[in-house]
Structure formats: C-alpha cells, structure tokens
Amino acid sequence: MNHPDRRTGYAAWQIGQIMASRIERTLRPFQLTLAQHSALIQAAFDPGVSSATAARRAAITPQSMGTAVNGLVERGLLERRTTPGDRRTHRLHATEAGLRLAAEAGKAVEATHAEALQALTPREQEQAHSLLLKLLASLNPSAVDDGTP
Structure with a gap:
C-alpha cells in the first residue's frame, strides 16, 4: 500500500498547489x-462565454468568478453583454486592452509552465499532459469541453 502522501490524487493536489502559487507570482x-486570468483567457478564446460556464471550466464557484469578472470589468479588460432574448445571462467579451493583457500574461504563464516541467523530457511532458487531461475530463468534463482554450 502506498503511503497516503504518495497517492496519485494527493500528488496531483500538491503539484496543483505548487503550480497555483508559481502562477500567482x-x-x-x-x-x-x-481566477481573473482564467476569465480573461476564456473570454479571449471563447468570446461570449457565460460567467457560469467560465466558473465551471475553472472549477471555481460562480461567486469567485463573479468577483474576478467584476475586477476585470472595472479595469476595462472585460465587458458583460446580454444576448437578445436572454437579458439575465451575461456574456463575457475581452476588450482590446484585455486581449493585449491576456497575450502578455499568457506568455509569462507559458514560461512558468516550461520552467516547472523541465524535469520531464518532451515525450514525458506530452504523456503527463495527456493523462492529466484524461483525468480532468473524467472529474470535470466542463473543463475540457470544445469551447475551452
């Protein structure tokens, strides 16, 4: 039997915590x-995504996503738009400034990912990515639906 600290789920949680901390920095x-980065990236890659869908994909609460979106709207990086016939559902659209910031931040996040994955060969990185996406699809199908960046 594996030591509880070495179970796959716990190891994945630890890696997630470490990566979240690095990406936050x-x-x-x-x-x-x-959360703001996730909302911005989703609006950039899937214009018109709803806040609720963005929250499900990011595996955060709708309230947390709402707070993130509010901050981005206040900064002029996102716009909320209603759809004719459905005035209650707000659709998220990145502004020009939001698209520029998403691209700049995206490059920095990519560099952080690359640095964190240096311990793996390119083939191992592909294998790990594929297996993690398979688990994610099983645990949170919304995170890997066709509209996900």
Whole structure:
C-alpha cells in the first residue's frame, strides 16, 4: 500500500498547489489573480462565454468568478453583454486592452509552465499532459469541453 502522501490524487493536489502559487507570482506584475486570468483567457478564446460556464471550466464557484469578472470589468479588460432574448445571462467579451493583457500574461504563464516541467523530457511532458487531461475530463468534463482554450 502506498503511503497516503504518495497517492496519485494527493500528488496531483500538491503539484496543483505548487503550480497555483508559481502562477500567482507570475501574474502579480499584471495585477491579475488566477481566477481573473482564467476569465480573461476564456473570454479571449471563447468570446461570449457565460460567467457560469467560465466558473465551471475553472472549477471555481460562480461567486469567485463573479468577483474576478467584476475586477476585470472595472479595469476595462472585460465587458458583460446580454444576448437578445436572454437579458439575465451575461456574456463575457475581452476588450482590446484585455486581449493585449491576456497575450502578455499568457506568455509569462507559458514560461512558468516550461520552467516547472523541465524535469520531464518532451515525450514525458506530452504523456503527463495527456493523462492529466484524461483525468480532468473524467472529474470535470466542463473543463475540457470544445469551447475551452
């Protein structure tokens, strides 16, 4: 039997915590939180995504996503738009400034990912990525639906 601290789920949680911390540090100069970055990236890659869908994909509460979106709207990085016939559902659209910031922050986050994955060969990175996406699809199908960046 594996030591409880070495179970796959616990190891994945530890890696997730470490990566979240590293990405949060990377996003600080852009004045973005992880939730804000997720909302911004989703609006950039899937214009018109609903806040609820963005929250499900990011595996955070709708309230946390709402707070993130509010901050981005206040900064002029996102716009909320209603759809004709459905005035209650707000659709998220990145502004030009939001698209520029998403691209800049995205490059920094990519560098953080690359640095964190240096311990693996390119083939191992592909294998790990594929297996993690398979688990994610099983545990949170919304995170890997066709509209996900």
